[in-house]
Amino acid sequence: MNFPLNRAMMAPRGSVTETALKVGTLRMLEGASLDRLFGALSKRGYRLLGPAVREGAIVFDEINSAADLPAGWTDEQEGGTYRLKKRSDDALFGYAVGPHSWKKFLHPPAERLWQADRKGKTFEVTEEKPDTQKTAFIGVRSCDLHAIAIQDKVFLNGYYVDPLYKARREHAFIVAVNCGQAGGTCFCVSMGAGPKAAAGFDLALTEVCEPERHYFVVEAGTDLGAEILAELPGREVEGREKAAAEDTVASAAQQMGRYMDTTNIKELLYQNYAHPRWDTVAARCLTCANCTMVCPTCFCTTVEDVTDLQGEHAERWQKWDSCFTKDFSYIHGGSIRATSKARYRQWMTHKLATWFDQFGTSGCVGCGRCITWCPVAIDITEEVRAIRQAPQSPKSSPVGDKYGNS
Amino acid sequence: MAKKQKPKLAVWKFASCDGCQLSLLDCEDQLLPLTERIDIANFPEASRAVVKGPYDLSLVEGSISTPHDAERIHQVRRASKFLVTIGACATAGGIQALRNFIDVKDFISIVYATPAYIDTLKKSTPIAEHIRVDFELRGCPINKEQLVEVVSAFLQGRKPNVRPHSVCMECKRRGAVCVMVAHGTPCLGPVTHAGCGALCPAYHRGCYGCFGPMETPNTREMSAAWERLGVKQKDLVQIYRSFNAYAEPFYSESRIHESKIHQG
Numbered sequence: 001m002n003f004p005l006n007r008a009m010m011a012p013r014g015s016v017t018e019t020a021l022k023v024g025t026l027r028m029l030e031g032a033s034l035d036r037l038f039g040a041l042s043k044r045g046y047r048l049l050g051p052a053v054r055e056g057a058i059v060f061d062e063i064n065s066a067a068d069l070p071a072g073w074t075d076e077q078e079g080g081t082y083r084l085k086k087r088s089d090d091a092l093f094g095y096a097v098g099p100h101s102w103k104k105f106l107h108p109p110a111e112r113l114w115q116a117d118r119k120g121k122t123f124e125v126t127e128e129k130p131d132t133q134k135t136a137f138i139g140v141r142s143c144d145l146h147a148i149a150i151q152d153k154v155f156l157n158g159y160y161v162d163p164l165y166k167a168r169r170e171h172a173f174i175v176a177v178n179c180g181q182a183g184g185t186c187f188c189v190s191m192g193a194g195p196k197a198a199a200g201f202d203l204a205l206t207e208v209c210e211p212e213r214h215y216f217v218v219e220a221g222t223d224l225g226a227e228i229l230a231e232l233p234g235r236e237v238e239g240r241e242k243a244a245a246e247d248t249v250a251s252a253a254q255q256m257g258r259y260m261d262t263t264n265i266k267e268l269l270y271q272n273y274a275h276p277r278w279d280t281v282a283a284r285c286l287t288c289a290n291c292t293m294v295c296p297t298c299f300c301t302t303v304e305d306v307t308d309l310q311g312e313h314a315e316r317w318q319k320w321d322s323c324f325t326k327d328f329s330y331i332h333g334g335s336i337r338a339t340s341k342a343r344y345r346q347w348m349t350h351k352l353a354t355w356f357d358q359f360g361t362s363g364c365v366g367c368g369r370c371i372t373w374c375p376v377a378i379d380i381t382e383e384v385r386a387i388r389q390a391p392q393s394p395k396s397s398p399v400g401d402k403y404g405n406s
Numbered sequence: 407m408a409k410k411q412k413p414k415l416a417v418w419k420f421a422s423c424d425g426c427q428l429s430l431l432d433c434e435d436q437l438l439p440l441t442e443r444i445d446i447a448n449f450p451e452a453s454r455a456v457v458k459g460p461y462d463l464s465l466v467e468g469s470i471s472t473p474h475d476a477e478r479i480h481q482v483r484r485a486s487k488f489l490v491t492i493g494a495c496a497t498a499g500g501i502q503a504l505r506n507f508i509d510v511k512d513f514i515s516i517v518y519a520t521p522a523y524i525d526t527l528k529k530s531t532p533i534a535e536h537i538r539v540d541f542e543l544r545g546c547p548i549n550k551e552q553l554v555e556v557v558s559a560f561l562q563g564r565k566p567n568v569r570p571h572s573v574c575m576e577c578k579r580r581g582a583v584c585v586m587v588a589h590g591t592p593c594l595g596p597v598t599h600a601g602c603g604a605l606c607p608a609y610h611r612g613c614y615g616c617f618g619p620m621e622t623p624n625t626r627e628m629s630a631a632w633e634r635l636g637v638k639q640k641d642l643v644q645i646y647r648s649f650n651a652y653a654e655p656f657y658s659e660s661r662i663h664e665s666k667i668h669q670g
Contacts, residue, residue, distance in 0.1 A: 054583065055582070055583040055610065056583060057583040057588045080586075080587055081587060081590070082587050082588045083588070084588075099578075099584060100581060109578075109579035109581075110579060284624075285624065285627075286572070286596040286597065286623075286624045286628060287622045288572040288575075288596035288597075289571060289572060289574060289575050290574045290596070293575060293578030293579070294578065305564070306555070306558070306567060307558050307564070309436060309442075309554065309561065311443070319579065320575070320578075322575060325571040325575075325621070326571075327569060327570070340624070373584055373587050375574075375584070375586050375628075375631055376627050376630070376631050
């Protein structure tokens with residue numbers, strides 16, 4: 001995964017001393033010293049965003065110190081249910097991903113693109129200025145790192161670059177956390193997206209909670225990350241500590257609540273447009289769009305033009321949209337995807353198949369949010385399994401029409 | 407530019423509580439700019455001054471529940487270039503459409519001392535069952551920002567940004583935690599029309615459907631999910647049978663659960 005971003009734009013370098021660390025270096029940081037990391041980021045002007053307990057869930061919000069993190073909390077997740085539970089220890093990152101993803105900051109739910117004001121007989125357009133506030137994302141899991149990399153491809157590659165996304169992305173510092181446990185709906189291992197953070201972070205933490213000790217093994221992923229790590233009161237990692245951190249991540253990999261066989265998945269779905277399973281899932285689907293809202297890679301938006309009552313001022317707003325709405329596929333005269341069957345099939349086939357053709361990667365990172373936050377517990381891994389167990393022969397599955405309606 | 411005559415706005419009341427037309431008065435800061443652009447020609451809640459029709463924009467509140475109103479709505483239509491119904495009474499028949507499920511005579515004899523004075527229809531029906539309606543604005547009551555949006559859109563000759571998708575999309579956009587998934591609180595958000603901004607879920611309450619059915623409501627699966635949370639048949643009848651009881655998907659769904667009770 002590559003990040004075509006110019007990190008030279010980040011904070012000015014401090015003087016390089018002999019304490020300078022290299023990318024890839026591992027250091028041990030005592031649990032109580034985590035605030036020193038937050039302090040180092042705040043001092044450089046970063047706004048800290050991280051996990052916090054709100055409304056009975058672990059969401060992403062503004063945080064000030066380690067005291068704001070969900071110490072001693074975990075979650076239990078299944079299809080359509082999420083519950084917070086107390087842990088037996090005081091781990092700060094002992095839970096899986098919640099209802100929010102980082103896209104709420106990098107690709108916000110609603111943002112103004114430009115405004116226009118009437119000036120005599122003409123009008124003047126003011127484009128929205130890119131946000132240059134530096135933000136540090138604390139506790140980004142491997143699945144979400146992959147999701148950010150996927151959205152980078154969508155918004156930053158090709159001829160049309162989203163300048164607002166680009167600015168936010170360039171000003172983001174990423175503190176990843178390697179998962180120590182998996183949730184009931186997790187399947188990052190199936191998607192090759194976790195649980196260990198492999199790339200796309202400035203620093204990656206592995207939290208180790210032992211009866212007598214609480215510490216982090218910290219890996220530097222970028223020069224800036226290494227520079228900040230050098231300022232923290234850590235030391236070299238001992239072999240025992242490194243092994244404990246590796247065990248932690250290995251146990252998360254063993255706990256995946258879900259599994260998806262991705263062998264030839266693109267071909268499988270392309271050959272099964274007319275599979276009866278689409279009718280079964282459509283009968284259950286509420287077309288409420290929750291899956292697309294919580295998905296960390298779903299990027300679709302609509303634009304709304306608004307005017308004031310006097311007709312002197314107009315604004316264009318971009319808002320999260322979803323392929324589960326009728327308006328989404330509305331062209332002259334009607335919606336192309338009129339049925340919930342067509343919409344569910346569009347979403348799942350895009351995630352797992354057409355995404356490869358479009359962006360050269362899967363659109364699914366196995367975070368499990370769409371399973372947990374579906375009010376009726378529709379499970380993408382179960383849908384793939386059902387089709388795989390009784391696939392149609394390639395010859396017998398013509399598409400209803402060129403848009404997949406049948 | 408030659409000074410054009412301002413468009414004339416009229417507000418009409420049928421069977422309703424007046425809450426929706428009061429949303430217009432509740433627009434406060436927006437109200438003065440509005441009067442600069444539009445003549446409020448007929449709005450008894452705001453002013454006794456009445457300018458004669460025809461009207462460029464009519465906002466119609468309330469349902470049709472009497473023979474007199476069934477006549478009057480045709481006069482309103484004839485006097486209006488563009489007609490928008492506002493609120494659950496006008497778009498779905500309102501809470502008074504509960505009469506549609508039983509014999510209205512039973513209500514009359516219980517409520518009124520002299521039933522003979524009452525001249526009412528058997529059903530309370532939405533305006534669109536009687537006349538052609540140009541746009542329906544949902545809610546009990548309507549959202550005042552949406553009302554301003556509809557009037558602005560009318561003045562600028564554009565389509566209003568009023569989306570018929572689920573409440574869930576508004577809930578997720580504002581970052582609220584799903585009360586159904588995280589708390590086990592029954593919520594009608596997935597089958598309910600957006601527009602309120604997910605007000606109740608944001609305050610940890612389940613949605614109770616004041617904006618009526620969304621564009622493609624799967625009430626059958628919604629009810630099944632509520633049943634898994636322990637909701638009884640009689641309560642399912644009640645939840646669909648409120649301000650939007652007579653809106654088709656909610657009407658049919660409450661009937662299904664009613665028949666299940668009778669089957670025991």
